[in-house]
Amino acid sequence: MTGIAAERALPIIQGVLHAVAIVCMALVLWVVTAPAARGTLRLAVAPNGSIDLPPSVLLRSAAETLDVALAGVPDARLRATLRALRGSGHLVRLFAPRPLPALATAAEEEWRATGGTRIQLVSSDSALASLGDAAGLIDSVHIAAAGLQPRSGPLQGALAVDAGAVRAFVAPLVAGAPATARVLVLGDATWESRFLVASLEEAGWPVDAGLTLAPRVTITQGVPPLPSRARHALVVILPGASPVAVSRLPGFVRDGGGLVIVGESSRIPALAPLRAGSPGESIAGELGAEASAAPRRGLDLVPIASQAAGSVVLERRDGVLAVAARRVGAGRVVQVGYANSWLWRMAGGDDAPIAHRRWWTSLLASAVPLSAPVSRIMTAAESDTLTAAPVAALASALGLPTVRDAGVTSSRRDVRASLDLRWLLCAGLVSLVASWVLRRWRGLV
Amino acid sequence: MRRAAYDSAPMRRENPEVAALTAHTQRAPLPASAAVVIDALARYTSVDVAPSGAIVPLSSEALLRYPFAFLTGHLPVRFTAAERAMLRKYCDRGGLLFVDDHNHDIDGVFHKTCTEELARTLEPLKPIPNTHPLYRAFFTFADGPPTTSHELNGWGDNLVHDHLQGIERNGRLVVIYSSKDYSSEWSFHPENKRFLSVDNTRFGVNLVVYALTR
Numbered sequence: 075m076t077g078i079a080a081e082r083a084l085p086i087i088q089g090v091l092h093a094v095a096i097v098c099m100a101l102v103l104w105v106v107t108a109p110a111a112r113g114t115l116r117l118a119v120a121p122n123g124s125i126d127l128p129p130s131v132l133l134r135s136a137a138e139t140l141d142v143a144l145a146g147v148p149d150a151r152l153r154a155t156l157r158a159l160r161g162s163g164h165l166v167r168l169f170a171p172r173p174l175p176a177l178a179t180a181a182e183e184e185w186r187a188t189g190g191t192r193i194q195l196v197s198s199d200s201a202l203a204s205l206g207d208a209a210g211l212i213d214s215v216h217i218a219a220a221g222l223q224p225r226s227g228p229l230q231g232a233l234a235v236d237a238g239a240v241r242a243f244v245a246p247l248v249a250g251a252p253a254t255a256r257v258l259v260l261g262d263a264t265w266e267s268r269f270l271v272a273s274l275e276e277a278g279w280p281v282d283a284g285l286t287l288a289p290r291v292t293i294t295q296g297v298p299p300l301p302s303r304a305r306h307a308l309v310v311i312l313p314g315a316s317p318v319a320v321s322r323l324p325g326f327v328r329d330g331g332g333l334v335i336v337g338e339s340s341r342i343p344a345l346a347p348l349r350a351g352s353p354g355e356s357i358a359g360e361l362g363a364e365a366s367a368a369p370r371r372g373l374d375l376v377p378i379a380s381q382a383a384g385s386v387v388l389e390r391r392d393g394v395l396a397v398a399a400r401r402v403g404a405g406r407v408v409q410v411g412y413a414n415s416w417l418w419r420m421a422g423g424d425d426a427p428i429a430h431r432r433w434w435t436s437l438l439a440s441a442v443p444l445s446a447p448v449s450r451i452m453t454a455a456e457s458d459t460l461t462a463a464p465v466a467a468l469a470s471a472l473g474l475p476t477v478r479d480a481g482v483t484s485s486r487r488d489v490r491a492s493l494d495l496r497w498l499l500c501a502g503l504v505s506l507v508a509s510w511v512l513r514r515w516r517g518l519v
Numbered sequence: 520m521r522r523a524a525y526d527s528a529p530m531r532r533e534n535p536e537v538a539a540l541t542a543h544t545q546r547a548p549l550p551a552s553a554a555v556v557i558d559a560l561a562r563y564t565s566v567d568v569a570p571s572g573a574i575v576p577l578s579s580e581a582l583l584r585y586p587f588a589f590l591t592g593h594l595p596v597r598f599t600a601a602e603r604a605m606l607r608k609y610c611d612r613g614g615l616l617f618v619d620d621h622n623h624d625i626d627g628v629f630h631k632t633c634t635e636e637l638a639r640t641l642e643p644l645k646p647i648p649n650t651h652p653l654y655r656a657f658f659t660f661a662d663g664p665p666t667t668s669h670e671l672n673g674w675g676d677n678l679v680h681d682h683l684q685g686i687e688r689n690g691r692l693v694v695i696y697s698s699k700d701y702s703s704e705w706s707f708h709p710e711n712k713r714f715l716s717v718d719n720t721r722f723g724v725n726l727v728v729y730a731l732t733r
Contacts, residue, residue, distance in 0.1 A: 263566060263731045265586055272613055285732055287657065288564045293732045365580070420612050421583035427612055 084516055091509040098502030105495060114139040121146035132159070139165040145172060191229050203237035256296070256305055257438065259283040260319050261312025261339065263293060269416035270310065270336075271295075273431040279438070282306065286314050301326040307442050308332040311339045320344045328403030332441030337376050337413030350398035350409040354379030357394070364418045369426065370396070374413040385409075388440070399440060408441045551706045553589060556723035558709035563657070563724055566731070577602040586614045587730040591702040593621040596633040603640045610641060610686070610693040615730040623667070623675035623700035630698060637686065637694060644684035644696050653683075653692065656729040658721045664697065665722050667704040675700065691733050695726065 115137035117125050123146045125132070132140075132155055140159060142148075148156065160166045193205065195217045205212040205224070208231035215224055217237065257274055261267050263285040274281050284299020286292050292299070301309045301322045309323060309331065320342055327333050327348055335345055340353040354377040364372030370391060378395035381387070385400035388408070396411045419430040553572030560568045575581045575588075578601040582588060588609070598606065609616065618637070620630045634644055647653065649663030663682060670679045676698070686694040705720050712718055 263728070265731070268586070268731050268733075269613060287566060287728060287732075291564070291657070293728075416586070417584065420586060420614070421580065 081516075084512055088509050088512045088516075091505040091512070095502045095505035095509065098498045098505065102495060102498045102502065105498070113137055114141055116141045116143065118143045119146055119148050119152070123149035123152065125152060137164070139167065142166060142168050144168055144170045191233070193224050193233060195224070195235065201237040203235050206234045206236070207231050255307045255442065256280045256282055257308045257310060258296075258299060258301055258306045259285070259310045259312065260299055260315035261310075261336075262286050262314030264312070264314075265416045266336070266414055267312050269419050269430075270312070270434065273419065273427075273434050274438070276427075277431050277435045279435075284316065284319065286316065292316070301331065303329045303331050306331065308334065308438055310334045310336060310438075311342070311345065312336050313338040315339060315342070317344070324348060324402075327405035327407060330404035332405060332438070333402075333407045334438060334441055335407065335409045337374075337411065340376060340378075340409055340411075348402050348407050349382065350385040350400045350407055351378035351381040351395060353377070353411075354394070356413070359414070359417075364422050364426075366423075369418045369422045369429070370412060370415075372421075373415055373418060376411045376413055378409060378411055388437075397437070406441045408437055410437060551708065552591070552702045555705045555707065555709050555712070555720045556589075556727065558712070559718065559720040559724045560727055562718075563721070564728070566727075578605050580605075582609055583612065583614070587617070587727055588614060589617045589619070589702075591619040591621050592633075593627070593629050595628045595631075596636050598636050598640060603636075606640050610688060613693075615693060615695070615726075617695045617697070617726055619697045619700060619702045621700055621702050623669050623698060623703070625676050625678070625680075625698055627675070634684075634696070637696070641686050641694060644686060644694070646682040647685045647692070647695070649682065651692075652733070653695070653725060653729050656725040656732065658725055660722065660725070664699060665719065667699045667701060667719075669700045669703055692729070 117127070117132070117140060119125055119142060125148075140156070142156065156166050195203065195215070201217050202214060203217050204214045207229045213224065257279045259267060259271055259274075259281060260283070267283070267285050271281050271283055282294075282296030282299060282305070284292050284294050297305065299316075300319050303326060306326075309326060311320070311323070311333065313336075321344060323333060323345065324347060333348060335349055338353075338356075339345065340349050346352075357375045357377060359372040359374045362372060363369065366372070370389075375391060375394070375396055377391075378398050381395065381398060382400055385398045387395055387398050389395075389397035391411075397408065399406060399408045401407075415430060415434070419427050422430065557568055557570070557572060560566055572589075573581075573585060575585065577590070578599060582605060606616070618633060620627065620633070622629050624630060637644060649660075654660040654663060664680070666679055669675060678698075680698045683699075684696040685692045701722070705723065712720070
């Protein structure tokens with residue numbers, strides 16, 4: 075009786091195995107050959123900040139939505155990839171399946187003539203943290219959930235952040251330095267040119283200058299004052315720059331040079347194709363405000379009335395655009411509306427010379443042509459409960475796209491992405507072998 | 520005429536302006552000195568100058584709005600604590616103070632007290648070599664600072680001073696001290712320059728251009 079039942083069951087089992095093998099092979103063929111489905115792709119960011127997919131593959135993904143599960147802080151390359159995907163229309167959502175470190179830190183070298191480090195700190199709770207490196211204590215800062223971005227000089231080894239029970243060590247991300255970093259300042263000899271050159275030199279920038287004093291008298295510093303990519307990384311244009319020098323700027327920028335257009339010089343017609351926006355009517359600064367907590371309110375402003383396509387706003391004052399930037403060819407252009415920043419340095423508060431120097435340095439740094447950053451970000455910290463706010467702050471501080479619906483996964487699943495080719499092949503092969511064994515057992519050839 | 524051009528130019532705060540100072544022990548300085556220097560700047564350069572200078576107290580925060588300042592006098596100088604603090608701040612931030620002894624007398628009270636005060640506030644004055652870039656900043660003065668009629672006439676200390684003196688910060692002059700009495704030499708109406716064979720205010724252009732470009 076049992077033998078008869080087995081004889082009846084074996085063909086059925088064999089058929090099932092055949093069917094399983096065929097389905098597995100079909101799925102393998104479908105995964106390999108069928109066009110990608112537009113659904114949701116789930117990514118898991120490992121504690122060391124990496125994912126198991128190369129960013130180049132991720133960039134080719136056709137998924138409409140990317141759910142990114144954070145077990146650590148994504149590294150710089152992944153952040154840039156996610157930002158690019160979001161910019162191209164993908165919905166990128168972040169969530170933390172497990173508590174993230176209570177203290178997130180990142181450090182990257184900032185291009186300054188004397189070197190420097192931009193540090194980014196986010197904590198789940200407000201905390202007093204001390205920053206240090208191998209050479210000793212650097213500073214102590216209050217970290218809030220909204221994050222903090224202090225700056226320091228060059229680090230000796232890794233950055234150590236000590237926030238009581240939480241400690242983190244960060245190896246600084248190394249920015250690729252430009253091949254040449256001389257700055258050329260062109261324009262009339264004014265207090266603005268004099269104090270701008272002084273600030274840049276104090277910050278360590280090597281400066282060439284061509285400052286017009288009379289129709290046939292130009293004070294030069296360095297080589298003859300014409301922009302050259304072989305010598306200059308940046309050109310700062312002030313009102314009164316010579317037409318010959320200005321005529322060379324389009325080529326200079328398209329070849330990868332940086333250009334900073336200051337104040338009234340944005341009205342120079344030859345700079346129209348390069349500027350970040352057309353200048354509006356000048357606005358006088360608020361008398362005495364240069365010594366206030368918002369010192370640039372005291373400066374005269376040539377506002378950017380209408381933005382050029384592709385430009386980004388770097389600073390607004392009272393709702394009008396004060397500083398904007400754009401890419402032109404391989405170069406970058408920063409348009410600064412403030413016309414008399416020297417007044418801030420001379421008549422500002424106690425830290426005005428330093429603040430003025432840092433402000434100009436950061437503007438110039440954003441226009442310096444750099445190679446891509448290299449190295450990585452590491453985080454190491456004790457775990458703690460992390461609410462959605464620090465995730466958002468972390469994302470904001472570290473340059474990730476804004477978190478939307480954190481913790482919510484998509485209802486649409488990308489079936490293709492969830493299928494594993496290795497398991498499908500294994501299942502298909504096992505089914506075929508089992509089917510062959512059954513046939514031999516039944517005495518069939 | 521450049522004169523017409525600068526008279527009609529709107530006053531803008533980024534323009535070079537000349538401030539004449541009053542320390543609390545001095546009377547208001549000669550306003551004509553600032554006027555002829557401004558006139559010389561407008562005659563010889565395309566620098567967009569404001570049409571008039573300003574007279575500000577040494578202790579005032581307003582001093583910081585004038586990166587080039589001119590202090591002269593003939594009475595004993597005693598700075599207050601506020602004046603000392605402001606002068607230090609002014610020099611630290613990049614201002615240039617030109618001090619001129621209106622007595623043109625190194626044995627006079629202004630010279631003795633002012634040099635003491637500058638030494639107490641900043642540091643002792645040192646002679647400026649006659650090869651200094653100051654003397655080539657715009658016009659070339661191969662022999663150093665130009666002489667004044669008061670020196671040549673034997674007034675004051677009866678000396679022709681070979682050098683100016685100064686105080687440097689980071690390789691840049693922040694104080695220039697003169698015993699030559701340029702304030703008397705330049706104390707005339709700019710229109711009267713037409714009676715001069717050589718404009719004696721040209722050195723004033725060098726002073727301002729040095730402040731503008733160094």
